[in-house]
Amino acid sequence: MRWISYRTADGEEAVGLAAPGGYHGARVADLGADLLDLVKGGAPAMAAAAERLAAAPVVAAKNLDLLPPLPRPPKIICIGLNYMAHSQEAGFSPPAYPAIFARYATSLVAHGAPILRPRVSSQLDYEGELAVVIGRGGRYISEARALDHVIGYAVFNDGSVRDYQVRTQQWTIGKTFDATGAFGPELVTADELPLGCKGLRLETRLNGEVVQSASTDELIFDVARLVAILSEAITLEPGDVIVSGTPSGVGAARKPPLWMKPGDVCEVSIEGVGLLSNPIADEPTPTAGDA
Structure with a gap:
């Protein structure tokens, strides 16, 4: 899987999962986790999030305001x-x-x-x-x-x-x-x-x-x-x-x-x-x- 972190048009942090033509994305507030939370949860958390994101619309990469994948790594x-x-x-x-x-x-x-x-x-x-x-x-x-x-x-x-x-x-x-x-x-x-x-x-x-x-x-x-x-x-x-x-x-x-x-x-x-x-x-x- 290929994951991104990005910022929505209204400034909220979101998580995306690569799909043909772009990314399935959701706000952190809606998903209940940012990418660091998913990493902490390991493969089960990432698989569950991927299943939820699969239902989200695809947004083209060129339209996304990307963040570093992990904007605030512990170290x-x-x-x-x-x-x-x-x-x-x-x-x-x-x-x-x-x-x-x-x-x-x-x-x-x-x-x-x-x-x-x-x-x-x-x-x-x-x-x-x-x-x-x-x-x-x-x-x-x-x-x-x-x-x-x-x-x-x-x-x-x-x-x-x-x-x-x-x-x-x-x-x-x-x-x-x-x-x-x-x-x-x-x-x-x-x-x-x-x-x-x-x-x-x-x-x-x-x-x-x-x-x-x-x-x-x-x-x-x-x-x-x-x-x-x-x-x-x-x-x-x-x-x-x-x-x-x-x-x-x-x-x-x-x-x-x-x-x-x-x-x-x-x-x-x-x-x-x-x-x-x-x-x-x-x-x-x-x-x-x-x-």
């Missing part, structure tokens, strides 16, 4: 240097343990919404990534059972403000600026994809030019290993998002560097998972009294 845990070639282009040895940092929900934007270049920097970089959504929580999850805890996947663009990223020994500040993390368009349930999302082609395109291309087979720490490692320290909860790392080709590693700028369009596609497309815009100047 967004990001993994750095998880492709060999990217680790090397960044000047690091391949890691023996994942580089782990956080994002926050205020950084998220939906498919089609602008990624904002902040007023304080021009070094806005792209990072196409596979996002992993936890469906069943736990601690000390074994690698052998880890994929049982994954309910689905989505596409992510881990927009990075590079000069802020390197101002400190920890990367988080440059990785969670407001409106820099594109997420969506759909949450695709794991049963629709290869086990652990193995063997899928990930591409990032900036203004139509391919700037990143790799297979998810090239992940140093695959999905199951990431779930197991993270759960050694952190209780994973339903709705947590693991952003699994980016391949080589980032703008910061190019000579000269290639930064995203207003007017650009950045697309990230993952075979079978979807296409995430976002224009780039400048962060608005605050109005009087907001600064």
Whole structure:
């Protein structure tokens, strides 16, 4: 199944299920659950909601005001240097343990919404990534059972403000600026994809030019290993998002560097998972009294 979250014309949050030509949708207030609630309820809750939504009319995707599939995930845990070639282009040895940092929900934007270049920097970089959504929580999850805890996947663009990223020994500040993390368009349930999302082609395109291309087979720490490692320290909860790392080709590693700028369009596609497309815009100047 392929799920979306969106906003109705009168500003209410709604949930949609993919159908030929668009999505069957219902307001959260009518359905009695948002997509995070359905994820928490697992496959039975999603199946029951799908049965109810099947009776709803189909709305064309172009007419929907999309939100990130999970607008307010409990945690967004990001993994750095998880492709060999990217680790090397960044000047690091391949890691023996994942580089782990956080994002926050205020950084998220939906498919089609602008990624904002902040007023304080021009070094806005792209990072196409596979996002992993936890469906069943736990601690000390074994690698052998880890994929049982994954309910689905989505596409992510881990927009990075590079000069802020390197101002400190920890990367988080440059990785969670407001409106820099594109997420969506759909949450695709794991049963629709290869086990652990193995063997899928990930591409990032900036203004139509391919700037990143790799297979998810090239992940140093695959999905199951990431779930197991993270759960050694952190209780994973339903709705947590693991952003699994980016391949080589980032703008910061190019000579000269290639930064995203207003007017650009950045697309990230993952075979079978979807296409995430976002224009780039400048962060608005605050109005009087907001600064």
